[in-house]
Structures are given as structure tokens and as C-alpha cells.
Amino acid sequence: MSPSKRARTDSLSTTKKDHSNESVFKCLSEAYCEKHSCNSVKTPSVMQNAGKEHADTMDTGKEYDKKMLAKEVMHPSLMNCEKVNTGIKDADGMKTAGKVNTGIKDADGMKTAGKVFSILKTGEKLQTGEMYSEKGEKTEKCLNNMSIQHNGKEQIKEHGKNESSGEMYSEKGEKTEKCLNNMSIQHNGKEQIKEHGKNESSGEKTIPSQYDKDVNIFWFRNGIRLHDNGSLHNASQNTKGKLLPIFIFDGETPTTNLCGYNKIKFLLECLEDVEQQFQEAGGKLYFLQGKPVKLFRILNRHFNLNRICFDQDIEPIWLERDNAVKDFCISKKIDVFEHIGATLWDPLEIIEANGGTPPLTYAQFCHVTRAIDQPPRPKEDIDLKKVNFLELSETLLEELNCFPSCPSAEDLGYKWSGEKKVFKGGERLALKYFNRRVISEKEAFIDRSFLPNRHNPDILCPPKSLSPDLKFGCLSIKKFYWEIIDAFEEVNKGSPPACYLIVSQLIWREFFYTMSANNPFFGEIERNPVCIDFPWYKDDEALSKLSLGMTGYPFIDAGVRQMRKEGWTHHIVRNAISMFLTRGDLWLSWEHGVELFMIHMIDADWAVTVGNWMWVSSSAFERALNCSYCLDPRTYGKEVDPDGAYIKKFVPELANFPAQYIYAPWTAPLEEQEKASCIIGKDYPGPMIDHDKASIENNKMILQLQKKVLSKYKREPDHIKPSDESEINTFFRI
Incomplete structure (x- = not known):
């Protein structure tokens, strides 16, 4: 097998280069704070196995x-x-070839x-x-x-x-x-x-040895589906060996240790759906527990492992795990096939095409990806009935610490705390909702519009969001992209031609993935070369009130409570929570917000979640700290929910409040509060902070930091920022 120039590729032999201290990010944050220079972590390259003695x-x-x-x-x-x-x-x-x-x-x-x-x-x-x-x-x-x-x-x-x-x-x-x-x-x-x-x-x-059995391992991670699955193709189309599909519960894959009840339930539903599809084809999906290398080592003692196939996890938090697996495969001469399945393009290829650094603006990102060419089309489905599956013995299953079937959340140590998940996971259900989405998008194209869910948001009863399905890979990102593009072309007959605008949410997702690819510190402040180091406050009491949805601002509290109960909120609500926690009101670190979202949001991708929090907090993706716009939690939700139905659903204490007071209930006369059976300060908290005073004070601190930076460097430094004002307005829907 010929070597590839990158560590993460569709097919690669198993050799990894040493990490380099070369700075991929050129220390982009140096302009804002006199921090350390950054060392990027290079992903491992590969070398040729074939023909080597x-x-x-x-x-x-x-x-x-x-x-x-x-x-x-x-x-x-x-x-x-x-x-x-x-x-x-x-x-x-x-x-030598022997055994x-x-x-x-x-x-x-x-x-x-x-x-x-x-x-x-x-x-x-x-x-x-x-x-x-x-x-x-x-x-x-x-x-x-x-x-x-x-x-x-x-x-x-x-x-x-x-x-x-x-x-x-x-x-x-x-x-x-x-x-x-x-x-x-x-x-x-x-x-x-x-x-x-x-x-x-x-x-x-x-x-007893079973070395007469050649085996190809298909390792499920984030791409929990059978359609458009390049890793399944690589594992099943090698006629030398039986197919062994596995999922490993190692406390990390595909979530992290930041995982709440709703999130793990959605994951297990995805796995149950794929498990059932394998069973219908005469196969079995095995659910193992432990560290991947340890489990592969056990399997390699019992079988002749030809190859291990899995989808690329580009986020650098997975680099240590994947490098350990690749090192093991190098030592055992096992081929590794790593498929680009979670993204439209290979983020490493985008960085390479941009001269070795990530594009600093969304517009630049679009320019580079257009130069690379369109994403590949989805792969054909595999006929599982033609696949030769491996069956593991009971003795080996015990050694691998294997569940007899897909475990429950309780089996994994999770406890129910009143959650009421509204989204159900699984590839077949995701495809059903996706087909409806394509019809909705096509109708919008006929009406000379696009992105119907974004232009006409319904935060109370949103249509089935596909973001959780994309996060866990129940739905192929390439299938999503190409069916929307093809629908546009079908309606418009090529005039105008399809463009990124109609799939902008997918492109933003790619942008954040690319920004995180070679930056293992993307999710933190201290060592993150693209993050401005704000002098954030430390206030555990304030953080606790926000985390429980008890800030006294109904729109913020409704969003937090929905997130904790259902595992999802609309993009508009997320922006309000993010700004309130950071530069808008509480002036707390965005790192707390990332942790909160990663635990409770079913669709929380690490790279996308971190990127959005840095954007809203002006810690990155902001135009030289020009943060004059601030969301007002007393009015922001009125545009999409003037009657406050969203608040009344998730903050039932305020269910009887009249609409004119629902966003700021402390302004209601005492008589109105009594009629509503909710006394502010007793039955529901008053506002924990004065928004007008806090926003003014916070803006002053931002301007002082901006002045310090510009006076030191005499110019606006290069950093990640919006391409223009329209991007900001689109992001916050203003």
C-alpha cells in the first residue's frame, strides 16, 4: 500500500511521524496578550508497509x-x-512472513x-x-x-x-x-x-489459537450509519478476511466524559438501530469496553488482523487515542484505513491548500474550498447480506468485556434526573426526517427562498432538527450537502447555479472543524493561540444560577431549562445564553459555557461548540474586539415569540403572566403578580444582575483591551474574524 502524505486519509499504512514544534497557527493571539508561543501538534504521517522487510x-x-x-x-x-x-x-x-x-x-x-x-x-x-x-x-x-x-x-x-x-x-x-x-x-x-x-x-x-481466521475490523466511532460509509466499504470489500463490526465504550468515544443522560440515550438509540440492521443481515455488532489498543491487542492474539477501518475524528482531542491505535498497528503490520466521513472535505487538506495555516475568515475559507473542488459524492450502500461476518466465542467475549447487546444508559452508570428527550436517535429515523427536510428545502427554492428553518424560526415547536444526527453521523454530511445542492439545481435548472449560501450552516461547521484540526488547545483559553485572553470574573454563585436556569431573566432561564430537560435549544436561544454568560452580563469565561453545552446538548460537537462560544464572547472570530452590539435578554426573544409561549412552557412559574410582562416579570405591578400566582423574589427570582449597568461596564473593559492592543501593535493584528458586518448580522439574526 502506498503511503499518504497525511495521517488522516482514506487509506494509509501505519506509520506516524513525531509531533512537530512548528507553529501552525503563527501564534495568532500574540497580538492580544503576551502569551507563550504556540506549538502545534502535527498529525502523524504514514509510511509504506508493503514490500518492507x-x-x-x-x-x-x-x-x-x-x-x-x-x-x-x-x-x-x-x-x-x-x-x-x-x-x-x-x-x-x-x-519473513510466518506464523x-x-x-x-x-x-x-x-x-x-x-x-x-x-x-x-x-x-x-x-x-x-x-x-x-x-x-x-x-x-x-x-x-x-x-x-x-x-x-x-x-x-x-x-x-x-x-x-x-x-x-x-x-x-x-x-x-x-x-x-x-x-x-x-x-x-x-x-x-x-x-x-x-x-x-x-x-x-x-x-x-486455542484461531489464526486460520483473517479478520477486518470495522470500528464505529462518530459515523453511526451504514449509508455512505467509507470505513464499512474498506472493511467489507477486502475478501481476505471476515468482517468484525465493533463499538468501544472507552469513556471518550464518540462523546467525551462530558456527557449527560439525554446525550448518552441518543447515542445508544443510534447504536441499537445499526445493531438491528446488522442482525437482519445475519451479522452482529459487538459492544466492547476498555481502551482500544488493549482490545485490539487481545483480538490480534486470536486472529490474523488484516486491517482496522474507522472514520476520521479530526478534532485534536482524539489525537492521542488514534495515535496509540496507529502505533499498535505499525508494530503488528496491520493496515489502517481512516476515511473522511464526518466532514465534507479533509480539514488537513484545506490547511495545506491555504499555505499551512487555517483560513482566518469564513470568506477566505470558502475561497480555499472552492479551489480544492467540490466534496466527493456519497458512496454506494453495501449489501450486508453478501458480507461474511465473524462470530466471536463466548470465552473471547468475556475476555473483551463485551456487552451481550447494546447496553442501557444505566448499564453505563448514567442516572435519570427528570430528563425528557424529544429527539430519538437512529439512522433510519434520521433518513426519514431528512427526506422531509429536502422536500421543505425544495419548496423554499420554488418560492425563491432558502434555509426555511433559519428564516422562519419556531423556537417553541421547531421541526425535527438534524443537528444531533449529523453530530453522531446517523446522517451523512455529504448526502445532506449533495441532496440540497441537487434540489436547488433541479428547481433552477442551473440558473442561478447552486452556491454555499443555501448550505451555509454546513459550511460554518466545516470552518470550525478546520480551525480546531491542528490546535489541541482549541477548547481552552490559556494555551489557545487563536483565543483572546479576557480578564474574566470568577463567580461560582453566578455560574450556578445560570446553570440551573435561575437568573431571573425568563428567556435565559427557559433556554437553560429546555437544554437540561430535552437536550436541545434553537440557535437563537443558544446565542442569548452564550452572550449573557460572557461579555453581555455575567462576564464569566466561555469555558464554563462549553462544558455546560457539551454535557446537555445532544448535538454538541466539540469544535463547533467551542467555535460558537469563542465567537459570541468575542474571544475569537471577532473583528478586533469591536463588540458594541450586545443582546438584551429582556427583548431578544420577542421577535420570534412575542407572546412568551416559549417562556411559559419551560418556566411554568410564569405561565399566568400577561405577555406584556413575561420577558421582564419584575416590572409587573404587585397586583399582576398576585393574579399570576407568582411573586417575583419569592416564587421566581428577580434579575440576578442589572443588564444595563453590566453591559455598559463590560463594554468599557473591552474597549480598554482593544485600545491597549492597537496602541502596542499600531494596527489591527491578523486573527480570526468575520469577513464583514453582514456575517455578524446573519449570525445573531439582527
Whole structure:
């Protein structure tokens, strides 16, 4: 397999370059605060596996000497670079390729797990240390009568072999099973004796080898679907090996440890839907627990792993996990296929096309992506009924800590706290709602409009949002993009041609993904090179009031309570919460807001969530701290909900308040409060902060910081910012 120039590609062999200290971001935030220079984390590149002889450095760093190939045969699946001395060449002359199909493990519980592909002649013996039976007799005859797998063909030994069953016999016709079960091999220079499947040195039971089974692993992560799944294509279309679909609960994938009840329920519903589709095709999706490398190591002891296939997770918070998997695959000569499935383009390719740094504005991002070309079309569906699935034994399932079926939220340690999730997860349901969405979009195109959900928002009863489905990959982003583009072209017959404007929400998503790609500190302030370091307040009491929806501002509280109960809010509501927490009122760090959203919002993508919070707080994506506009929580929601129905639904204390007071109930006369059975300050809190005073004070602090920056650098520094005022107005819908 030829190497790729990037770590994350559709197909790559498994080699990773060292991280570089080269600054990808050029320390963009240096203009705002005298912070450290940033070191970017380079994603690993790959190198070619095919045709390489075994001179690679393995886990222990020991190098295999090509000159010793005639005497020492090393297989890549040796865990600690141990060498198996065979004393012979294999059938190819000098190349190592082997694994001895003896059906036993070594004394370390199959850590060497190797196979030596060689053709033995009568009278030859393996120099792995002498081999003995229970009584101490040499088992040379047994070895001389065994069968060896070589290049996919079984080589028949002399002295009587049962060709139909593959059983092995000695000269007298006796099965050699006992001999094989009592053989010894050289491991780390010491002879280990096997006795009826027991490891004498550790007392551990051995597990019969299944190395006659070649396996391709399909590792579900964020792309929990079967349609347009390049990783499924890569895993299932390799005819050498059975397909093993897995999902790993490692406390991180595909969420993080910041995950609430609604979010984990949605994930499990997505997995249940895919599990059912596999079952209908005669297969099974296995749900494992543990760290990926540990689980792959176990599987590699039992099977000959050909390849591990998964979708790219471009967000740098996953880099350590993925690099560990790739390093393991390098040491075992397992191919890795990493497919671009969560985004329209490969963010690393966009950065490369832009000269090695991310585009600083949305307009620049659009320009670069147009130069790259359109995103690829969705892939054809796989006919699962034609796929050869692997079935794992009960013993192995126990070793892998595998759930018998898709677990419940409670199985994973989550407790219900009154949540009432309104969105149900699953690929087939997502496709159903998506088809309705395409019809709605096409009707808007006919009416010479676009983005109907954004232009006519209904924050109380929104149509089925597809953002959770895109987050978990139940719906392909490429399918979404191309069906909207094709619908526009169908309606307008190419005049005007389709453009990014009709799918702008998807393009913004790509923009934030690209900005985070090489920045592992994208989600924090201190080490983030694209973030302005504001002197935010620290106020735990104020943070607690906002987190519980008890600020005294009904529109803010309704949004927080909906988020905690249902796991979702409209974009307009999110903007109001974000500005209130940060530069609008409370002057608290946006990091708190990211954590709150990541826990409770079903659709919370790390990169997109962080990017939006930095934008609204003016910590990044802002035009040189020009933050004169501030949302007023007393009026912002009136444009889309003048009667306050949204507030009355999620803040039931105010259900009887008249519309004229619903956004600022403390202004209602006492008589009105009594009529509504809600006394402000008693039944519902008064405003926790004076918005007019806070916004004025906060704006002064921003202007002071702006003046300091511009006086020091004599110009507006390069940084991430809106392309023009229209972008700001569109973002906040003003």
C-alpha cells in the first residue's frame, strides 16, 4: 500500500511521524496578550508497509538484522520484539512472513502470537528450544508430521495426515494433539513448558489459537450509519478476511466524559438501530469496553488482523487515542484505513491548500474550498447480506468485556434526573426526517427562498432538527450537502447555479472543524493561540444560577431549562445564553459555557461548540474586539415569540403572566403578580444582575483591551474574524 502524505486519509499504512514544534497557527493571539508561543501538534504521517522487510524497530526499539534472516525469523505480531529461532529459511527464501499453526500459545499467554510460514521436511526440527511431551520425550516426530499454512495453502507432511479433516498423526497413526499441547518454545531465551493448555510459569489457561481466521475490523466511532460509509466499504470489500463490526465504550468515544443522560440515550438509540440492521443481515455488532489498543491487542492474539477501518475524528482531542491505535498497528503490520466521513472535505487538506495555516475568515475559507473542488459524492450502500461476518466465542467475549447487546444508559452508570428527550436517535429515523427536510428545502427554492428553518424560526415547536444526527453521523454530511445542492439545481435548472449560501450552516461547521484540526488547545483559553485572553470574573454563585436556569431573566432561564430537560435549544436561544454568560452580563469565561453545552446538548460537537462560544464572547472570530452590539435578554426573544409561549412552557412559574410582562416579570405591578400566582423574589427570582449597568461596564473593559492592543501593535493584528458586518448580522439574526 502506498503511503499518504497525511495521517488522516482514506487509506494509509501505519506509520506516524513525531509531533512537530512548528507553529501552525503563527501564534495568532500574540497580538492580544503576551502569551507563550504556540506549538502545534502535527498529525502523524504514514509510511509504506508493503514490500518492507523486517528491519523495522518494534515495541522495544530493537532492530531486526536482515543478515540474520536465514537464522532468525521475526514476525511483526511479536509483542516485544522477541525473535523466534527456527534455524531454517521459509519457502520464499529469506522473507519473513510466518506464523506456526500449532494451535497453542507461548508461556506469556500468546504474547508472541507469531506464525512461521515454512515447509518442513521429514527429519527437520524447529530450533525453538527442544520440545518435550509430558514424560520428557522429544516430540520431534510429532512436529515432523504436522501441517503448516503457507501462502494460504496447507502443506501436507509425511507419515500420515488426514487430508479431509486436517488432523495430524504420528508415524503410528496416533494424533499428535498431546505432543502439541506439551511442546515448549524459546521465549526470551527461556524454555517454557506447555502442559495440557496450562502456562506453567504463570498458571494461566491458554486459549486455542484461531489464526486460520483473517479478520477486518470495522470500528464505529462518530459515523453511526451504514449509508455512505467509507470505513464499512474498506472493511467489507477486502475478501481476505471476515468482517468484525465493533463499538468501544472507552469513556471518550464518540462523546467525551462530558456527557449527560439525554446525550448518552441518543447515542445508544443510534447504536441499537445499526445493531438491528446488522442482525437482519445475519451479522452482529459487538459492544466492547476498555481502551482500544488493549482490545485490539487481545483480538490480534486470536486472529490474523488484516486491517482496522474507522472514520476520521479530526478534532485534536482524539489525537492521542488514534495515535496509540496507529502505533499498535505499525508494530503488528496491520493496515489502517481512516476515511473522511464526518466532514465534507479533509480539514488537513484545506490547511495545506491555504499555505499551512487555517483560513482566518469564513470568506477566505470558502475561497480555499472552492479551489480544492467540490466534496466527493456519497458512496454506494453495501449489501450486508453478501458480507461474511465473524462470530466471536463466548470465552473471547468475556475476555473483551463485551456487552451481550447494546447496553442501557444505566448499564453505563448514567442516572435519570427528570430528563425528557424529544429527539430519538437512529439512522433510519434520521433518513426519514431528512427526506422531509429536502422536500421543505425544495419548496423554499420554488418560492425563491432558502434555509426555511433559519428564516422562519419556531423556537417553541421547531421541526425535527438534524443537528444531533449529523453530530453522531446517523446522517451523512455529504448526502445532506449533495441532496440540497441537487434540489436547488433541479428547481433552477442551473440558473442561478447552486452556491454555499443555501448550505451555509454546513459550511460554518466545516470552518470550525478546520480551525480546531491542528490546535489541541482549541477548547481552552490559556494555551489557545487563536483565543483572546479576557480578564474574566470568577463567580461560582453566578455560574450556578445560570446553570440551573435561575437568573431571573425568563428567556435565559427557559433556554437553560429546555437544554437540561430535552437536550436541545434553537440557535437563537443558544446565542442569548452564550452572550449573557460572557461579555453581555455575567462576564464569566466561555469555558464554563462549553462544558455546560457539551454535557446537555445532544448535538454538541466539540469544535463547533467551542467555535460558537469563542465567537459570541468575542474571544475569537471577532473583528478586533469591536463588540458594541450586545443582546438584551429582556427583548431578544420577542421577535420570534412575542407572546412568551416559549417562556411559559419551560418556566411554568410564569405561565399566568400577561405577555406584556413575561420577558421582564419584575416590572409587573404587585397586583399582576398576585393574579399570576407568582411573586417575583419569592416564587421566581428577580434579575440576578442589572443588564444595563453590566453591559455598559463590560463594554468599557473591552474597549480598554482593544485600545491597549492597537496602541502596542499600531494596527489591527491578523486573527480570526468575520469577513464583514453582514456575517455578524446573519449570525445573531439582527
